[in-house]
Amino acid sequence: MEVFMDIVEFLKPKFVLMENVVDILKFAEGFLGRFALSRLVRMNYQSRLGIMAAGCYGLPQFRLRVFLWGALSSEVLPQFPLPTHIVLVRGGAPVKFEENVVAYNENQCLQLDKALLLGDAISDLPMVENDEKRDELPYGKSPKTYFQYSIRLSAQDLMDPSCDPKKAKLHNTLFDHRPLQLNEDDYLRVCRVPVKKVPDYAMSFIKGKSPKPFGRLWWDETVPTVVTRAEPHNQIILHPEQNRVLTVRENARLQGFPDYYKLCGPIKERYIQVGNAVALPVSRALGFALGRAFQAKVGADPVLTLPTNFPHFGNAAGEATN
Template sequence: MTKGKYGVPLERSDYLRLDPHDDHCNEDGFSEWLGRHQDDLLAVDLFTGAGGLSLGIQEAGWTMAAGVDFDERALETHAHNFPGLSLRMDLGDPEVRDHLVELLSQAKIDLVAGGPPCQPFSRAGRSKIRDLVRNHGRDPQDHRKQLWQAYLDIVTRVRPRAVLMENVPDMGLGDDFAVVRIIEEKLEELGYATQVRLVDAWQYGVPQHRKRLILLARNDVERFDWQPKVETAVNLQQAISDLPRFQVEAQERVGERELPYVEPADLSEFAGRMREGAPDGVIHDHMTRRVRSDDLEIFSEYMTSKTLYSDLPEKLRRYRADNFTDKYKRLAWNELSRSITAHIAKDGYWYIHPEDHRTLTVREAARIQTFPDRFRFAGTRSDAFRQIGNAVPPLLGHAAASVVLPIEGMPEDSGLVPHWRQVRDDLGKWADAAREQEGWYQFPGDEMEAPQAAVMALLAGSRMKSSEIRDIMEVVRGRKAVTSRVFEQIITKATTASAKDRLSRLQPLVDDRNAWSEAKKNSVPERLGFKPAEEALYTLLLGEQDLLLITQGALRVAARVNGSTGDQINKLTDGRVDLIRLVGAGKDSSLRMAALRVIGNAYCKATQPGCPWCPLRKHCIGKPPADDLYSQTFIEEDGSRVAS
């Protein structure tokens, strides 16, 4: 062993080889295995990794029929801890998926779960992506980048009763939830009711900050009842303080594969749960990296849970303090851990033990991810850290899976019409009717081209009355370009100085017919110096990119229809989840998004909302403000208003 540039002896930990589970099988024995489990609820976990989600599903009541991944170490771990199949497959390959679907056709699969990698994609490519989804994602040139399509392809052909997909919130936040909306649309076409939630893992007993995106679907009943959230978070003291402590010496080994374990008298409820099924008097994999001499000085002399890297003496820093303000983080006993990620396999400086002068051990990281002590990880220490960091916390998996358990007496594939699909249908019909009348300029459609979209985008932020805006829009109706004559007319009709200033920004493209052409229309916002909100509205009105227009009015409509507070708290996360349920995906998503903008501005106001005139009134479960002057008035189907 040599120290090299790392300042500690370089060593590769021993390789832990794990035997398969007693009830494990291979493909040849799968039929026989199914015979022994013919009365079980069977689940499949795609992109399973070590099996955090599998464990949660199993503890919720299913039997794992198969776990699929491409990582050999993770599959060795999965095969040891679970019955059924552990298959090494590249699901990006359509022929491999064909083989898997054929294999699973022998079984009645009740649940397909998984956490496929989901890179956000550009708005411009969304129509192509939707076409791929409709063709089961079978484009061989695209599958390796978009493995969520492979996941959806398998769900489409296996047709389980229930579906569970887990991912990082960035899957949705990175591209206006386009992937999520497309998946939901496809599942609804197949007869599934769906639910998307952003979930804080700590609220389901996981002792760390970790927010995840959960998509659930079921075809038996539209019911998604989550267990109550915990009232008090499980902190690190409760999670890991019972594990053996170390007197750390610089450059010496820290921990072992197997150590004595003495259960304390005051064992926490969480730790007691983690010890279930573990061998008495023994703890496994309680080991971590050696500690450098300078790190030991930092940990022992300077590091508290409040210390920033920039607070350390300059002589002890190996990294730039301006770029690495949180390079080192000592955790606190009375708090949650920061999120355990796969990065812990490379270094553990984000996870310094609350008191010991070292980074977390494999077992401590596993505990924080809610893997019980009986769960072992194949491979080296780094392999274990990587598997743990990539995993779904089993307690979170258990909470999510429990939501889609079968309900006694409900038939599978009951032919339900999902609620949110009905909401979107009603919203689209209203928008389509409004577009055919005087409100054409508020919506994408045949009459909305670059000149109309640009003028409307500029007027949207003005304080003009709706009738005054309509008069200006009638001037540009049907125009293929903004000519000098049209420009003069709309400036004349602008009733405020602010509106005149806004419209005068069209000047650079006046009489430039080529600038408004189909080929050049996407450059209009840049040439006219549009602000982000103006460009977003311009793009929405052209109807070619199904973006979310995050306005306070639209968020308010979505929150009230959902019965949530997403327009007031966590607007860009929970608020956007509320919004996507109403917007959906597909060719009419832009129309529905524009409709929500109109409803938010015209009816669903912060105070004194015009609830009786709102096209979503029968779907709205939110409580209107107490000063709603119209709360005693309703509308008949023929449009006449009556008092209650």
């Protein structure tokens, strides 16, 4: 973090946006978060810290992350975009930073979109085996949900906020739908994990103790967060019905990567690229907030409400893109 701030001090950009895990606010009573804020203020930046959950912006994973805005005194400090979706809470912010969580007030009457579940995101993808090696596959199925229509848009249509995903021509080649191949021992263990919900099910593997090895995800639930390592020994990352871990593409969808986006490198590196990324709907919402600040079209509030049906908001597209 100190190196990041040194780079900011050297470049002196008009705007700064930093992202990190919530643990930076848990270590030493939030020392790292306070350090980042103080460095920006010392460099004559306005600053604002917010905690955002990816699931609040239309993804089936919770993924709580810390974001820090900075803006020179000559600029307008960007706001944080308020949630567009209900979210199934899978964790919380440190008590001392609860006021920094980007959320509506509890007494507000809202009509947010329903929470997305795992099935909403990946149920249209074809079955693959543990040893799948192909980097390109046909879909074999039509999209079933609005999320699946949107994620299968072409690059051109995805950039058009007036596009109706259900009427657009969809991307026709599926990239990166292959899992990290498990070794024989792990694969045999996975094959024994039930494909139906069993309360508190876990398979022990080290001295008979482990809280959640070889656990399945479920269609009607959300994922706590996408991880960088597809290892079933200490994370619940098994497909609900197939005997394998989630594929690179399935993880990419949970992060909001469009299907036309093709990853590169060895299979493990692709998982890392996806797991380390900022969730795309969150990035898009923050980008919208930055654009409004750059145009000086913001108020004094630290938060803003995104357009209805963001990012595909029809008649409001002209105002948002001009």
